[in-house]
Amino acid sequence: MLIQLAIMGLLAACLPLSVVWVSNDANKYRKLAWVTVFLTFDLVMFGAFTRLTDSGLGCPDWPGCYGHANPLQAHEHISAAEAAMPTGPVTVAKAWIEMIHRYFAMAVGVLIIAMVVIAWRNWRRNRRTPTAEGSGGLAMPLLLFFFVCLQGAFGAWTVTLKLQPVIVTLHLLLGLTLLGLLAWHAARLSRHAPVGQAAAGLKLAAGAGLLLLALQIALGGWVSTNYAALACADFPLCQGTVVPPMDYQHGFTLWRELGKTGAGDYLPFAALTAIHWTHRNFAFVVFAVVGWLAWRAGRVPGLERTARWLGLALALQLITGLSTIFLNWPLAIAVAHNGGAALLLLLLTMLNFKIRLAGRPVSTLSCHAQAAARSIHLPESN
Template sequence: MNGNYRRLALAALLLALVVVSLGAYVRLSDAGLGCPDWPGCYGKLVGVPDQAHEIKAAEASFGKPVEAPKAWKEMIHRYAAGLLGLAILALAAMAWRQRQHRKPWLEILLLAVVTGQALLGMLTVTRLLKPVIVTSHLLGGMSTLALLAVLVLRDQGTRRAPPKALPGGLRVLGALALFAVLVQIALGGWVSSNYAAAICADFPTCQGRWWPEMDTHHAFTLDRELGATASGALLSGAALTAIHWAHRLGAGMVLLLAGGFGLRLLARAETRIHGQWLLAALLLQLGLGIANILLQLPLPLAVAHNTGAALLLVTTLAATARVFQRSEARHRYTMGGFTRQFQTVR
């Protein structure tokens, strides 16, 4: 791919990180329903009602007061997401024109994910912040970010010959670390969409106990409304505690797997820089998580924790890709050597 494609892919990756952070800001500042309709806001595709006659008409049509600050937060997020969608569409078009050199499956997948994201964005509003939809929307944003990272990393394989062979166990550990980070992001999204972050105000215990009272059944029932059980009853504090505690347990698993992976990378010269970035992102994210608990979720720290999850995902993905790329490059080099020897014998 040419330089324009690579620059656009990198710009889209950075924009995706901004969109993920904006989405967290909208959700955590309770602005997710700042606009009661989609894709416009109170019937306006550009801007929000700000004139007296516009506000009066909007309130009459939608039956709720216009809260301009919240509406603007939501619309800025939508505009940024729309710009990201256009960038991904452009990447797909550029890749399609070059399909004789490389199949554009990744770009087409990205386009499908971003289309699904638009649908989830609409359902988030129309289904009044249903937790499973909000969490799916967050995961869709993270998936978009991860696929764009793969796009950027795809052409950065190892070109040095001969590359040093990496232990097979390192690939397994990298895959496990990446899986743990993905599961932890899903658990974090479930905490956020259920507003369960503040249920435990102490650390490392929760409510003064190492194993607090929990209701895992209602906590992880997916098909229910916000703040309610599947039967419509009020969701209990024990259920919120279970959601929060599961996220803490997930953090421990990420610390073990991603931390162990980072330390293994740090011990090897050819992967040291990836180990440094991974461990830095991991420690930052753990620090932000603990600070959010102890300081009771100040908005800047809560948004930073979401952004930190995105950075941890990208650094873990980059490190894992590096390990797999080097292993594959080593395999190609070895096979090439066998081929050259065979041709010499012939």
Template sequence: MNTNHRNLRNLAWFAVAFALLVIVFGAFVRLSNAGLSCPDWPTCYGKLTWPKHHEIDAANLAFPERAVESHKAWREQVHRFLAGGLILTTFGLAFLAWRRRREMSGIAAVLLAASVLIVFQALLGMWTVTWKLKPIVVMAHLVGGLSTFCLLAYVALRLSLEPLGRADTAALRRMLIAGIVLVALQIALGGWTSANYAALSCGLDFPTCAGRWWPATDFREAFVLWRGIGVNYEGGVLDADARTAIQLVHRIGALVVLGHLLGVIVAAWRRGFGRWALALLAALLLQIGLGISNVVLGLPLPVATAHNAGAALLLLVLFGLLVRLRRARN
């Protein structure tokens, strides 16, 4: 491995770690109800950072619609700084790959896609604030962040893993792709659950919901994606039955993902990918455990934040195995 390749690989893994940090810190901001703690964008109460002690009164006068909460405002603005750093890192990585596009055209194309996506992700961050936590935007922001993570992880994995030279993995590869799609849909459902404040709509009950296997639900209202602009969605606007419907669909989705990925694990084990199978099983059980803990423990902030990290870890393992199989077919 030449020095240029090694440097690009190391930068790619740095970008992956940086993206994970942004995702986890963004979850921390959202779950601690700090998403609207800066009412303007990209500044915070008109400042590059956030209002300090002697500046709070002036900030409250300038933005009377939302009083300064310094313990929350710093979280939102630090998250913006981190996101800006990730944008620059992604652009730098794409530039380096583009310079070597003749030998790694596929990787350069993926990083170009990541660069475009991360710019759109910044716009979603702005709309999250200016459209006052509109659920479809909040969900898209979560999905966009994890999509950026996946693109960067794919690049890092392609630069790191050696080909296996196997020709009997086509069926397993198809199962993996289906699994990634199912996990992506489940993540979107999780984002919709969080954006509509439906995580505890079943109370602390599991596997039942509010003491019943199938309580009252309102699916018609639960999945209305667009409700207009100008409404403050902080705290949610849906009634209890609609939120319950969202939570139940998320739980059913988790069962579907669990069943399919267990099939992937068995298939990977039988084809000689024992370490990958064990890694996928560990990531899957961790994510399921965190999801159940969110409910029975009442959505504690560390557990809820870790649930986002668990989704990223699960995707990383899935993409890692997929890259091994793809390279084996080249």
């Protein structure tokens, strides 16, 4: 089974690797980094789809499905489970959704392993050739490999611990951390427009915006993993009042089973209300801070484009968030809302990276990009 799963992961990685191979980009390593960012963003979106369709236990074992590499081979077991519980977590459709998510994750792992291999070969080449000026760095690819392995472990625990909310939420956060690290690494390998010196004054605000967004994403993940999305079905009020009855003690007890309190009792509705209400209201804090940041960054040369995209993504995220309430949580909009959070993370990561370039010479690559281009003996420009 493990060999079959490895083959599936390699097959899933063939298309993105082919895109890199046939690309006209002279720096294939840089192209591989950006393709991995794109695929990881897609994986985050599909992970949200898997969670929101309640497919996390579509295959209740790991890494395969009832001991097999794909749902076709496990069809008999899946059909028996579905017949026993037609509305339960195991159905043929949910099994396929869960396994496609795993194949997708394995493909990302293969791409990151390819990045590590290339970086290691460059590092070895430059050790043998002392006159070489750089390799683009081995530390970041190794860190990415560590994170993808850690993410895989949390994916396994998500299943074996039966969707325990804290594990599922950490699985989401690690996935988005991996996405942010990949974007940062790809940005280090790329050419950027000159950034005005005024950007240096936004360094603290940009870091704070990223931190607040991470906290909001964690709260959103906690809403999703506890199925608290419909605890407040009206807006701007919640259950017809500004401050509804809430149970923070049970709602934010981290180590507990899904739908249960820490003592094993059923989770009260007031706990779900506390989870939803906190996420909803903290969103306005994030909207204000990140909106102000986008406005300020839009006035700094070199940051205008990123700032415009950040403002647009923020507005769309607000729209999708409100739409999930008024339209009773439709699946497509809920997935788009999760994707919007990932997009905001990417844009804030890029904004933080570009702010670090403030005051650098015009029309130059970062030192990391120059080193990477030299190490693979390819030109620095496209």
